[in-house]
Amino acid sequence: MAYIYPAPGVADVQTTLTLMIANETDTGYSVPAMQDVTFNNANDVFTWEQLDAGSKLQVATTATNSLSMNIVLDQDAFFGSSGATSAAEVKGIFGLSKDKDLVEFELYMGDTSEGGDGKTISAQGYITGLAPTVSATSPVWTSPLTITITGDFTVA
Numbered sequence: 696m697a698y699i700y701p702a703p704g705v706a707d708v709q710t711t712l713t714l715m716i717a718n719e720t721d722t723g724y725s726v727p728a729m730q731d732v733t734f735n736n737a738n739d740v741f742t743w744e745q746l747d748a749g750s751k752l753q754v755a756t757t758a759t760n761s762l763s764m765n766i767v768l769d770q771d772a773f774f775g776s777s778g779a780t781s782a783a784e785v786k787g788i789f790g791l792s793k794d795k796d797l798v799e800f801e802l803y804m805g806d807t808s809e810g811g812d813g814k815t816i817s818a819q820g821y822i823t824g825l826a827p828t829v830s831a832t833s834p835v836w837t838s839p840l841t842i843t844i845t846g847d848f849t850v851a
Contacts, residue, residue, distance in 0.1 A: 708806035728767035760844035
């Protein structure tokens with residue numbers, strides 16, 4: 696078996712997320728300080744009843760896709776940096792969400808336990824669900840972040 700593992704702290708094999716504004720030609724930038732990542736592919740189901748059947752019938756319809764995570768806030772990554780080289784990095788995560796920019800992302804899932812190349816999941820969507828918080832027991836700012844996908848995931 697070739698289990699996928701995120702290899703925290705190991706260069707070139709760890710889980711990384713790259714964001715860019717859709718249809719831009721720049722390379723985007725890597726989102727730092729991810730605490731966890733979840734991608735969701737949830738098919739909707741149409742259900743109906745028939746007089747000649749003792750059970751309900753169902754068929755899968757279109758899926759609702761999303762990518763969600765929790766991040767520790769980095770000032771430049773969250774609010775943007777005027778000296779950055781990519782348009783997405785200039786706006787930052789907050790600016791991309793506030794301006795309702797369609798973003799493209801690539802999520803490298805990490806390497807495999809056998810040292811082979813890991814898989815990358817990509818799609819386009821909108822950044823939603825930002826809710827920065829800080830507390831006495833968590834003295835750095837953290838926030839959930841969701842990318843609501845428009846269309847399908849692509850696996851490479």
